[in-house]
Amino acid sequence: MRIIVVGGGVIGVSTAWELLRRGHSVELFEARNALALETSHANGGLLSGGMCEPWNAPGVWKDLIASFFNPKSPMKLHLDAVPGMSLWGLRFLAQSTPGRFRANAQASHQLCIASIKHTCEWVRELALDCDFRFRGDDNEQSYGNIKIFDSEKAAEFSRQLVGMLEHFGSRSEFLDRQGVLDKEPALTPIANNIACGIYYPDDAAGDACAFTRALGARFVENGGTIHLGSSVTRFIQQDRRVKGVRVGDKEYSADATVVCAANDTPDLLREFGVKLPVRPVKGYSITVDVSHLPAQTRPGIAVVNQAMHAVVNPLGNNLRIAGTAEFTRKAEPVLSNARIENLIDLLAATYPDVRARINPERVTPWCGFRPMSVDGRPYIGPARIPGLYVNSGHGYLGWTQACGSAVHLANLVDRRPTELPPDMFSIAR
Incomplete structure (x- = not known):
């Protein structure tokens, strides 16, 4: 599948890598001019x-x-x-x-x-x-x-x-x-x-920022694409399904889009009536x-x-x-x-x-x-509209939970069995 990941922090880059590793064609969009400049930059480690x-x-x-x-x-x-x-x-x-x-x-x-x-x-x-x-x-x-x-x-x-x-x-x-x-x-x-x-x-323990950037380099080396300075402003919809994203005056199509945009995630999902309590x-x-x-x-x-x-x-x-x-x-x-x-x-x-x-x-x-x-658990899974997924809301545990969340999300996208119950981190919980 062609998959777009929105967000270049530790959650987004980990998600992009896991999807790429499974054979998908993956593009990552990050609004800032470098990876891990927000929540992932200098946390406790x-x-x-x-x-x-x-x-x-x-x-x-x-x-x-x-x-x-x-x-x-x-x-x-x-x-x-x-x-x-x-x-x-x-x-x-x-x-x-x-x-x-x-x-x-x-x-x-x-x-x-x-x-x-x-x-x-x-x-x-x-x-x-x-x-x-x-x-x-x-x-x-x-x-x-x-x-x-x-x-x-x-x-x-x-x-x-x-x-x-x-x-x-x-x-x-x-x-x-x-x-x-x-x-x-x-x-x-x-x-x-x-x-x-x-x-x-x-x-x-480890440096989350260094990890994110090193993993981002591996992602690119293995065929992934990273768009820096590229703020996603809206989603492309067709036949009641998300088919990609708009960045400025350009549109990028995808079979699935994953939102890993940390604190910006609720605003991005609001157009679909999804009120994510983050x-x-x-x-x-x-x-x-x-x-x-x-x-x-x-x-x-x-x-x-x-x-x-x-x-x-x-x-x-x-x-x-x-x-x-x-x-x-x-x-x-x-x-x-x-x-x-x-x-x-x-x-x-x-x-x-x-x-x-x-x-x-x-x-x-x-x-x-x-x-x-509100409950200390992240939101990982489908976002109520076909073609759109979310991986966000990890709070102070983003570095700890990043790779596991990426694997959990990728299993849901691929419709494989998950290591943990899908409803444990569902938006609908």
Whole structure:
């Protein structure tokens, strides 16, 4: 088949590659002048099956209300955003009951586990250069991710989540303070602030932007076509079927079109009466060049600091520090100095020796918008009109779920059996 993919982030490029690999003729359209300039550009870099729970856990409404009065709240709801997100927000809160939270966490977890497996295979087989770490690496101390807690009480929810997900193949290891330090000796300076931790050996880490661009290069090398600076403005319809897209004054025909346009997906689908409940949620990161530090003093494993709800992740010669979720009135890529300072404070609280030795000129700040669904699951599958498919709404798990979502979508396009139930991520759910 001739297939068009709309969107050049990690979801779109992964989808395009999987369809091309199966023998389809694939063209990818990206509005920006390079791949991975939006949500996929500088995220936290984790691929986790154990830390994949939806943000709307039971009691989340208390956190959102409290965030009005706390400028450093890790999940921040701005008061001026409330009127514009009332309907989405009510649906978001409706998914925070214990039963719905459990079902959504389990669905996300199953996709994450399948996706990490596919990602590791692609990185190996295609020799993708993206600072990737996974369990197959020679250095066994550098694989997996770890979450640290400042008290046993703070770890209770994560322990319960681990127990809930074990049935689906999630592996984890509970650690005392010494166990944490054995996994990451660079945490020794804050040993007194660590009560315990959870180690996730099957998790991975890597640079999502580098992965996307490396995979895009393989896509082109193998016969795929990428149109950069090409914004899809509408779809071509014929006989009540989508037959391609319009870009400027040009039309491109296809047998199937897949929309992987992150936060732009709802607007593109609106002409068909599809109201996809996806909303942009702002996140921040800083990338710190630590190439000047001796290798033995640098962190070697990704650490999630639960007390600050953020991650410090080694990526080659850099550290990526990421966190926070802001519900804002407009999706404007404006950096908040206060949020960037919070991330620098996180680095200081987790690796004070590293923080003391970095040059501010070596710090690169970034913000982006995660396409968040109301239940924390992505939308993958047919979009109610023949010839049109969607793969979007992955929220903060886009990097983790990209390859698995691509395989799931390709199976639906090819009408093959899927690894996971099709209705689990259907638009109609």
